[in-house]
Amino acid sequence: MMTAEDLLNALEDLREDEFKTFKWYLQQPDILEGYQAIKVSKLEKAKRWDTVNVMVSSYKPDGALNVTKKVLEKINRNDLVQSLSDTSSGPRGQKTHDVVPLKEEYEEKKAELEAEIQQMIQKRQLKIQEMKLSVKLSKQDADREIAEGVKVFTALKECVERGQASFTDTIKVKQDTTKRKAQSFISELEQEISDLKKIKTEVKQLSPSEDHLSLEQCVQSLKAHRSSRTGQRSASVHDEGTVVRAVSQLEETLSEQMKKLVAESELKRVQQYAVDVTLDPDTAYPKLVLSDDGKQVTHGDVKKIVPDNPERFSCCFFVLAKQSFSSGRFYFEVQVKGKTNWDLGVARESINRKKNIRMSPQCGYWTVCMRNGNEYKALAGPPVRLSLKSRPQKVGVFVDYEEGLVSFHDVDAAALIYSFTGCSFTEKLFPFFSPCNNDGGKNSAPLIISPVRVK
Numbered sequence: 001m002m003t004a005e006d007l008l009n010a011l012e013d014l015r016e017d018e019f020k021t022f023k024w025y026l027q028q029p030d031i032l033e034g035y036q037a038i039k040v041s042k043l044e045k046a047k048r049w050d051t052v053n054v055m056v057s058s059y060k061p062d063g064a065l066n067v068t069k070k071v072l073e074k075i076n077r078n079d080l081v082q083s084l085s086d087t088s089s090g091p092r093g094q095k096t097h098d099v100v101p102l103k104e105e106y107e108e109k110k111a112e113l114e115a116e117i118q119q120m121i122q123k124r125q126l127k128i129q130e131m132k133l134s135v136k137l138s139k140q141d142a143d144r145e146i147a148e149g150v151k152v153f154t155a156l157k158e159c160v161e162r163g164q165a166s167f168t169d170t171i172k173v174k175q176d177t178t179k180r181k182a183q184s185f186i187s188e189l190e191q192e193i194s195d196l197k198k199i200k201t202e203v204k205q206l207s208p209s210e211d212h213l214s215l216e217q218c219v220q221s222l223k224a225h226r227s228s229r230t231g232q233r234s235a236s237v238h239d240e241g242t243v244v245r246a247v248s249q250l251e252e253t254l255s256e257q258m259k260k261l262v263a264e265s266e267l268k269r270v271q272q273y274a275v276d277v278t279l280d281p282d283t284a285y286p287k288l289v290l291s292d293d294g295k296q297v298t299h300g301d302v303k304k305i306v307p308d309n310p311e312r313f314s315c316c317f318f319v320l321a322k323q324s325f326s327s328g329r330f331y332f333e334v335q336v337k338g339k340t341n342w343d344l345g346v347a348r349e350s351i352n353r354k355k356n357i358r359m360s361p362q363c364g365y366w367t368v369c370m371r372n373g374n375e376y377k378a379l380a381g382p383p384v385r386l387s388l389k390s391r392p393q394k395v396g397v398f399v400d401y402e403e404g405l406v407s408f409h410d411v412d413a414a415a416l417i418y419s420f421t422g423c424s425f426t427e428k429l430f431p432f433f434s435p436c437n438n439d440g441g442k443n444s445a446p447l448i449i450s451p452v453r454v455k
Contacts, residue, residue: 023043026051203218267396271396273329276323285315285318286303286312287300314353326425333394335394337394338445341439342370346365348430349428351363406419
């Protein structure tokens with residue numbers, strides 16, 4: 001008895017172009033006399049075993065055998081026709097099977113295909129959920145930024161209103177002062193006019209027969225009025241330039257206020273990405289002392305005997321966090337109060353931990369440091385000296401992996417310390433800490449990873 005596998009074996013011997021021609025004949029109603037043509041859609045992407053299944057389903061096994069022979073004759077593969085006629089086990093004499101196993105294989109393939117389609121659907125449904133969550137988070141970020149923006153502009157508006165009120169009060173006070181001065185000036189002038197009229201009357205009443213003493217007295221009185229400063233004063237009492245000075249002062253005040261508000265808003269924004277960070281003892285230099293909770297580190301006098309594993313720093317007073325980040329944004333805060341020297345930032349996973357190297361982005365470090373209690377630098381290679389208005393007691397470190405940004409913030413002053421921009425991150429980043437040498441106790445205060453509290 002002919003089996004479906006016999007037909008499959010025959011089709012397997014066809015070249016690809018012959019197989020395409022074979023399927024074409026199956027679609028032609030006027031060529032296969034006595035047999036209905038198979039729809040194009042069933043054969044268009046059908047492989048050899050698919051084609052066998054379609055023929056067996058359409059023509060039954062005997063009909064499928066007859067159709068196969070006819071088509072093989074038309075494509076000049078009489079050798080395969082003879083093979084199908086001579087044996088019931090196929091051209092290569094394989095073990096006889098009935099059609100059922102091939103149908104089972106078909107059902108198995110169909111089930112696999114359905115499972116794959118379902119998996120594709122689930123992936124897309126998951127992607128839709130992710131997109132919806134992203135939109136929701138984006139809206140939350142937008143609402144938060146709007147709230148912060150309104151707060152900033154409200155504060156600036158209030159600043160302008162205070163400046164306007166101060167300007168108005170200043171003008172009113174100056175106007176009142178000017179009015180009083182003018183009234184006093186007018187009173188003095190009126191008195192002098194009265195005196196001068198009196199002198200004029202006296203001079204007019206003098207006669208040539210009177211002695212010169214009376215005339216001389218009149219002359220002296222007139223001289224006194226000539227030397228008076230009242231008549232020399234300017235008639236203008238307006239103080240020009242008040243508006244220019246007020247606007248200039250307001251501009252300066254607004255500039256300072258805007259910088260402060262923007263810095264506060266930016267700090268609040270980055271604090272939203274706070275992560276829990278703990279120190280990794282397996283990376284710590286042997287003289288560093290870590291607290292049991294992994295939140296504090298200081299430099300000790302005794303070099304501990306610890307395994308010299310590949311992760312450990314052997315030459316520098318450094319330690320990394322256990323947590324690493326290779327995408328997204330993260331933020332953490334470190335208390336540096338009481339210290340005279342420290343280094344903070346992030347480092348890439350592949351940094352050299354066994355040699356004393358210069359810290360810079362080129363070597364895998366993005367850090368700022370303090371030296372001698374009041375000297376601050378960004379170790380940007382070459383280092384950048386920083387001029388800070390106040391001495392930070394707590395430093396916040398923010399990283400935006402995709403944007404290539406590392407920024408440092410004075411938490412208490414809500415002021416930006418420094419930003420590394422345009423960085424290219426290609427591997428894991430670890431929070432980085434160095435309490436530096438304790439300097440005989442002068443720098444014994446620990447670095448403390450602090451919980452983030454948004455004001």
